[in-house]
Amino acid sequence: MRRSKCEREHLTITPSKPRGATVIDVAKRAGVSPMTVSRVINGSTSVRDETRKAVKDAIRELNYTPNVAARALVTSQEIRLGVIYSNPSAAFMHDFLIGVYEEASVLGAQLFLLGGQDGRPPPPDAIDRLIASGIGGVLMAPPMGESRAVRDPISLAKLPMAVVGGPARDAISVRIDDRAAAYDMTQHLIALGHRRIGFIIGNPSQSASEERLAGFDQAVREAGGVETVLVQGDFTYMSGLVAGEQLLDMAKPPTAIFASSDDMAAAVVSVAHRRHMSVPDDxxxxxxxxxxxxxxxxxxxTTIRQPVRALAAEALRLLIQEVKSSRKGSKTRHPKCVFAHELIERQSTAPVTG
Incomplete structure (x- = not known):
């Protein structure tokens, strides 16, 4: 697993430790909302005694340690942030929003969510209303960080921005190295003996798609003697179904298919099962x-793990730092952070037979 790095002064992000209990876990155990847990942790007097006791009991039972250092980032001045998202993968967005919400609960930030549909930006008037609501900064889930329709009005309003999952010159950027991750996965397939490999490209409007394809191509070129077939997808399950049918309809279908997202890969498995093919034997x-x-x-x-929750949480934390700095008139730094990825081996891969 590659080390993570954050391109800002005197700071490197190391790979995450195993996940411990979170605010969400404590809230579930106590039967309350995460915000109530946050109020108890912060010593609010607005919580009933019995509720406070339930939360403290849950904290003790789960051995939960509040992030005191992170909470110290927040002053008495309220932090209000917009979160703009429009990702067709429900699984990805679940992890993203949990990461954002957990961090906001700890830091005491107030979130205003604005969603688009199927990867398309929210309407311009909705973005304008969000900006006019008095937010101090905006966090964008992929692919919103690469949308001019989203970024231009925020830039015009001179609001701090944080982008998850893509590069950004004028904003905080928190991501993994998609090219290196795809390279590692392709090498893994080649090491298993696969020499006919299908690759399903992600949404062409997202830089992550281009980077993952580049990593795949690099590994194939270095190995030599590998036949490849590229099919366009868009990160959705439905596009994976179409791409899977195209690849498996070939006279000489690939022995391995690398999909650029889990949703598309799950669709390929479904197509294979409908054809009475065994994954991974066939x-x-x-x-x-x-x-x-x-x-x-x-x-x-088998997949590439990018720590979506940790990416979202770090982006929110850095955004709060930048909002506070901008209020003090400090120079904006726009940190660029690259987290570690990990290749997770499960039961969908096997060496080539026959």
Whole structure:
């Protein structure tokens, strides 16, 4: 697993430690909302005694340690942030929003959510209303960070921005190295003996799609003797169904298919099952993201894990720092952070036989 890095002064993000209890876990155990847990942690007097006791009992039982250092970032001045999202993958967005919400609960930030549909930006008037609501900054889930329709009005309003999952010159950027991750996965398939590999490209409007394809191409060129077939997708399950049919309809279909997202990979597995093919005995299938989609089917997917919750939480934390700095008149730094990825092997891959 590659080390993570954050391109800002005197700071490197190291790979995440195993996940401990979170505010969400405490809230579930106590039977209250995450915001109530946050109020108890912050010593609010507006919580009933019995509720306070339930929360403290849950904290003790789960051995939860509040992030005191992170909470110290927030002053008495309220932090109000917009979160703009429009990602067709429900599994990805679930992890993203949990990461954002957990961090906001700890830091005491107030969130205003604005969603688009099927990867399209929200209407311009909705973005204008969000900006006019008095927010101090905006966090964007992929692919919104690459949409001019979203970014231009925010830039015009001179609001701090944080982008998850893509590069950004004029905003905080928190992501993984998509090219290196796809390169690692392709090398893994080649090491298993696969020499006919199908690749399903992600949404052409997103830089992550281009980077993952570039990593795939690099590994194939270096190996030599590998036949490839490229099919266009858009990160959705439906596009994975279409791409899977195209690849498996070939006179000489691939022995392995690398889909640029878990949703598309899950769709390929479904297509294979409908054709009475065994995964992985007849066909190896791998994905990307390690969302819940990777483990809610049989066989569970070998995939690239990008820590979506951690990416979202770090982006929110950095955005709050930048909002505070801008209020003090400090120079904006726009940190660029690259987190570690990990290749997770499960039961959807096997060496070539025959």
């Amino acid at each position: 066909l190896t299938v791998v994905g990307f993201d390690d969302t819940s989609a990777a483990v809610t089917l049989w066989p569970p997917l």
